[in-house]
Amino acid sequence: MAKKKPTYKSALHENDGIKEPDSFSADSANAIKAKRQKQVSVKHLVSDIISGHITALSRAITLVESTNASHTKKANEIITKCLPYANNSIRIGITGVPGVGKSTFIEAFGSYLTKKGKKVAVLAVDPSSSLSRGSILGDKTRMEDLVKDENAFIRPSPSGDSLGGVARKTRETIILCEAAGFDTIIIETVGVGQSETAVHSMVDFFLLLKLAGAGDELQGIKRGIIEMADAIVINKADGDNIKAAKTAKVEFNRALHLYPQKDSSWSPKVSLCSALKQEGISEVWEMIESYIETSTSNNYFETNRNNQNKFWLLQTIEERLKSNFYNSTKIKAELQTQIDLVEAGKTTPFVAAEYLLSL
Amino acid sequence: MAKKKPTYKSALHENDGIKEPDSFSADSANAIKAKRQKQVSVKHLVSDIISGHITALSRAITLVESTNASHTKKANEIITKCLPYANNSIRIGITGVPGVGKSTFIEAFGSYLTKKGKKVAVLAVDPSSSLSRGSILGDKTRMEDLVKDENAFIRPSPSGDSLGGVARKTRETIILCEAAGFDTIIIETVGVGQSETAVHSMVDFFLLLKLAGAGDELQGIKRGIIEMADAIVINKADGDNIKAAKTAKVEFNRALHLYPQKDSSWSPKVSLCSALKQEGISEVWEMIESYIETSTSNNYFETNRNNQNKFWLLQTIEERLKSNFYNSTKIKAELQTQIDLVEAGKTTPFVAAEYLLSL
Incomplete structure (x- = not known):
């Protein structure tokens, strides 16, 4: 149906503007995106890092810093491959x-x-x-x-x-x-x-x-x-x-x-x-x-680095154990109550801990 | 059947001794034991402690120090009842x-x-x-x-x-x-x-x-x-x-x-x-x-005691989480291997920790 030309009651009016044409082809854009993603292959990045390319290094660090699970996975692969260097x-x-x-x-x-x-x-x-x-x-x-x-x-x-x-x-x-x-x-x-x-x-x-x-x-x-x-x-x-x-x-x-x-x-x-x-x-x-x-x-230099590695291994485990515990729904609901009971002298820290661990 | 009297081939022999009689009645012993156990009722102990009886205090501390589960249970009851005092x-x-x-x-x-x-x-x-x-x-x-x-x-x-x-x-x-x-x-x-x-x-x-x-x-x-x-x-x-x-x-x-x-x-x-x-x-x-x-x-005195209580509550939980983890059979079997891999530069502490936590 042909659009009816509007009639204006006043001389003060604006004509509809013309829609701006797409400045790029969506197909080309997708092709570029796909190419970019392809470029960041683990192998490629690792060899670029080892050759000292700063762009590759920055890109890998961005993956390390990302909270996206697939980035983390890729980052872990890159780091493992970089370890010997x-x-x-x-x-x-x-x-x-x-x-x-x-x-x-x-x-x-x-x-x-x-x-x-x-x-x-x-x-x-x-x-x-x-x-x-x-x-x-x-x-x-x-x-x-x-x-x-x-x-x-x-x-x-x-x-x-x-x-x-x-x-x-x-x-x-x-x-x-x-x-x-x-x-x-x-x-x-x-x-x-x-x-x-x-x-x-x-x-x-x-x-x-x-x-x-x-x-x-x-x-x-x-x-x-x-x-x-x-x-x-x-x-x-x-x-x-x-x-x-x-x-x-x-x-x-x-x-x-x-x-x-x-x-x-x-x-x-x-x-x-x-x-x-x-x-x-x-x-x-x-x-x-x-x-x-x-x-x-x-030999302290090397011993210390080994100890630091071991420290970070255990530290990571322990932090995760704690966050899993404290972030569980049951504990979130009960922890403050138990703390209050302890503060009020109604229970001991140890009895309260046993109760929370039994949930 | 009557026991045959032994004949001895040598003059050097000893006669069998006579069995020593029981020096106490087993029934009486059990009665004493039962009475003793009865004496250590939680209520009785608590009121004795509050009255300042040293024997009751020592006895309660022995329960606290015991590794026997029923003692620990009793100790927890006593402590909870003593808390207000x-x-x-x-x-x-x-x-x-x-x-x-x-x-x-x-x-x-x-x-x-x-x-x-x-x-x-x-x-x-x-x-x-x-x-x-x-x-x-x-x-x-x-x-x-x-x-x-x-x-x-x-x-x-x-x-x-x-x-x-x-x-x-x-x-x-x-x-x-x-x-x-x-x-x-x-x-x-x-x-x-x-x-x-x-x-x-x-x-x-x-x-x-x-x-x-x-x-x-x-x-x-x-x-x-x-x-x-x-x-x-x-x-x-x-x-x-x-x-x-x-x-x-x-x-x-x-x-x-x-x-x-x-x-x-x-x-x-x-x-x-x-x-x-x-x-x-x-x-x-x-x-x-x-x-x-x-x-x-x-007010630091009281705040500090409250913080200490909270510290011991969290501390007890965290120690237990760790000991449960590290004492599990799977972790005992794998932890050292992962530490060795980290030391050899074959994996990172974080990847190793993730692996252990996934077991």
């Missing part, structure tokens, strides 16, 4: 409170290393990054030089609702970066929850970045952090800060001596640097080289 | 390496408290006590006065093959002692494995006993111990030791200042004492009284 690196964890200058330090340290011929991957573990407060390394502009450096690879923290998930993704990304030829892996973290502990258990060397002055050396050190540190580097040791930085060095050295010797036989060191002025950077690297020498000669 | 105490954890003088300190401290009209129960957590090396508090003769003091109750560490089991029994014993009117519960532990952490999570106040001199203040401090301590008491601060003890006090005060403020808002203190000469004992108690004042006024 991984492990030849030094993994360095860097932590410090916001404002301590982590980005500036990593920029200076990373650039120093690439100039020495190293290939540097910079990753991060920040379980809070999925929240609005933004992720570390998210703002790559704070690492201007490093981001343009072809021997550096920077990847922000994967997002995730649990530290376990974020940590798992980062650990798998380490394997991929190593297979791609990166020989120095830097993992940045901030002191959020247990994230330092997680990073500590995936690196060879753990570096705590500190500021001197304003009583900072006496405050804000999260419990256990000093004990994990293989080095405390006092940043911004420049200008008017130098005296305070030197005092802080003495304080930290004293504090470190209160701890028993580490399993690695390594005595943690304190050093000063100014990341901004690129001073004290080579000293940090020399310290790490000396650590590698000590820990490989007494 | 528990909780009115100060629970003090005391740790220190062997040789630091824990027994002498507890003897002096406990006697000081009973003289002030307190009722003092001394318990212990020592998961190693089931091994041949002997248990702490096992040798009660080291607390000569306290053991004879009718306002003191000393019970050695329960035995057990896991720290979790030992800790559970001690926590339940605390409830029984409190219901029996003990207002000061002292829990002794040595630095074995995670036992200090376990004790820390069942007490209100955690005291680290140390020795001065011989560089002891710089050595042998287990990771995390200083962070848990509400007080460091330097023992044997007498005679030639006084100067070294004072130096140690300065060192520890400095070390304590490196840690962030505790949730309790309590600043850990360092004090000197000589348990042998009974010097500095009242100062320790004054410190604990001051802690109680601080922590009750800001």
